[in-house]
Amino acid sequence: MTLTLTERTGARVLVDQLLAQGVDRASCVPGESYLSVLDALIGSGVDLLTCRQEGGAAMMAEAWGKLTGRPGICFVTRGPGATNAAAGVHVAAQDSTPMILFVGQVARGMKHREAFQELDYGQVFGTMAKWVVEIDDAARIPELIARAFRVAMQGRPGPVVVALPEDMLDDVVTVADAPRADPAETAPVAADMERLADLLEGAQKPFAIFGGSRWDADAVSAFTGLCERYAIPFAASFRRAGMVPAQHPNYAGDLSLGANPALVKAIGEADLVLIVNSRMSEISSQSYTLLPIPSGSQTLVHIHADPDEIGRVYQPALGINASPRGLAPALDTLSPSAPRQGAWVAEARAGYIDWSEEPKQNPGTLQMGQVLRWMRDTLPDDAILTNGAGNFAVWLNRYYRFRTFNTHLAPTSGSMGYGFPAGIAAKRAHPDRVVVNLAGDGDFMMTVQEFATCAHHGIPLIVVLVDNGMYGTIRAHQEREFPGRVSATSLTNPDFVALAEAHGGFGQRVEKAEDFADAFSAAQASGKPAILHLILDPEALSPTATITGLRARAK
Template identity: 55%
Template structure:
């Protein structure tokens, strides 16, 4: 691989692609190897700056890339092979799309001369990924690799961030060509206008019951700190969108709770009755609006200031009083100049909102010997503020969202798309990115089995994640809905599980079974001390399906209707 004049690159397509990845600042990629992109794997042999993380299934690799994108704000990079590799990876691409995570998936493709014949494992990726990605393309000419990669990085990070998919014909990767030089991408930013800042100030001063809701992508620690200062100065009650609780310190006096599934009824009432909603970052999708019930469509019941980096999301469902096409970083910087009244009229309401959150956050008793709320409260008191908690989807996640207190940005990795299996690979990526930090992966028994094989990836690459498997012997969320809609008619939701402790040991890790609340702290300390990936197998009474009602109570209520 060489450049004769500084303005061009010579080499195979695979070599040029890897050179461009280095130029764009890629330091890690996640992959399952395939013969369709052998030329890239060979080029990586001479690129020690890029660490390839070899995964056990393409879905896990794509989810790791998503987690990297969430943690860094830069595109997570994933390589998979054609056909089955691409279909497996689609779960991670869907997460990145719904979660607005920058990501680039490279898919090996059949040789150009064999296309349109339904060759071995051939798929038209433009059609397959068309609704799952911001842009899908195929690089048919190795000389255009720098051009396509520049566009991919810019597209993945601009406006509403999201995934890009690039298909790589295997013969193109072997072509030896001269290509234009590759220059590093420059992330685009959308900013708030001075007039909009002044108008926001006027709207706030005229409000009696304002409420701020933050979330979405495009934040960093500095933006979160600036927004905290803004909210603190104005004494604004602040809610966090679904699975974005780490955007605002949950212990802060302005924090009112998370606006998502299983919302505090008092918080839901506060959102509905707000005469000014300041929404910074969220799209205002189904999960963050209580199934579109918290805010009237299309005309909100109060004034709405909607701040989002992509103009196409503004007015998509709700007509805003003021639409601001700006990313959270620039918004948080711009509002630093807004000076509040000496004592906002709603200050007492903000204090009450935080008290309501603390009451909701207090542990509750459930049936069984293992009290999940107490465990989460213990973890909130014990773990350092920068500990990273990851989870997939299932009723077990309710315990995290309601009873853990996130204090720092970048400490929560969870799919707003509601994808099962996410927590395990996300935690592996997080621990590899931040080996000095405590990383926990929460998973239900059903959720863990979807990508539990990435425990082997953690062991191979030295990622000492603590996996917490909450086992109630069923697909709990579906069983709950079954009992609500078809009480007593159990169908296709029961699970027979392996011995998770022995499974962890078979992977080369530490495992321990926990059946009582009082045994958890000791087991957790032993897992931390193991120095290897560790698994705590929590046995949860199947009746303990939610913090509010048991499974039998849900069934009885349904039968009484």
């Protein structure tokens, strides 16, 4: 391989490395600490979204990481810009998403004086990022950026933070570009697959749980094919339902907040539990009650791309270090010695259908179950749905059925405000697809300023905003612990229709589920960023919880 040495500024070297790694878009809030990079991006072909707050910018980059499997890119300025962006870095960490946050830094000669907006980024991001590096020598930019991409993607993916001293970006160096970095795929050894085959052969009621990141459509197909051959029902871990088709006959639902009790019961009755690339964190494990810790009578098989996740909480009978793509060819080789009975699968599937089919009546005029059913039955198969955190998402978890790979963007970290910037990122990346952000009023207001980003860049995202005038999740906990004593959970909201129109967007108020279809069609026809303002009765905290009911149970 011939390397071409080129004389360039550090900023130009940096942008050229992004291009070499296949970066075609990035988000930012501009700052004086990296003006040279902003200049170098001119004419580069990188689609740069100018955002209104660094948290939203970082969440957009995280969403691109989820959609592509390669690091989403975000640029922010030093100090307060970096700390604002920490919200998105935390999402990427807990969601196992590849992402690189570039942050400005003071000039090298000013370090360690607490200069203007100076921070020690290793200290600030050390518990969130997989790696934090400050580039003091422009000649090392190709080396360190290539490493940053690998670290972000390999093993259990996550965020990397790269600090850029302001004066370093103007240094002129003669260096070659680094080649494109692709993550190493880990594959299982033959002995482990033989052991897995033996365990599956002997299981009477196996159950599979998948999750995490690093999947592609072929890896999903290999996993579902194994489940078909061995008659294994399977469930998605928290926020991963959009990875597999819900219409698959072995699909039994997702382990989310408000999970189906029948699903939880079925997993408890399984004699073998196969976990593929999920770390089974607090929500998926139903507050660490789903499986015994450290082990129990069930045979546990845990397959994960990162060996450090195997045995972190649960001690498996068989642990296999393999990424989903590395595992897929090995799964394709496994078949039972005789056809398997499907009654166990049919029972689990029936439990899911019963749970998600008929909308449960909620208090008030607007019936959220009907709204989600309409979206489920009407939106195209490749529609992308996004959401942040809040009780409103329980309706989505229960009633919507994802049908195409990688069509759900939501935070396993439970970060409010995530869904809106994630929706912006998805619509920017896929302008020809329907993208809907389902948001709560408290959730949406966390990153509401990015509606200006939508308007500025002409991104016609549709926001379905569920307004019950409160922080609903916290209010539910409050009513359980302190019934009737409301503190800090009530909200006064703006006129969201007027807010949309003030930005040149489309807005419409919806008070009945029967009016939702026409409102949605009008939003699509407008070609503008849109807010459909759904008025939900405050009593309706979730499909199964009301304020009155929680108070009654607490007495």
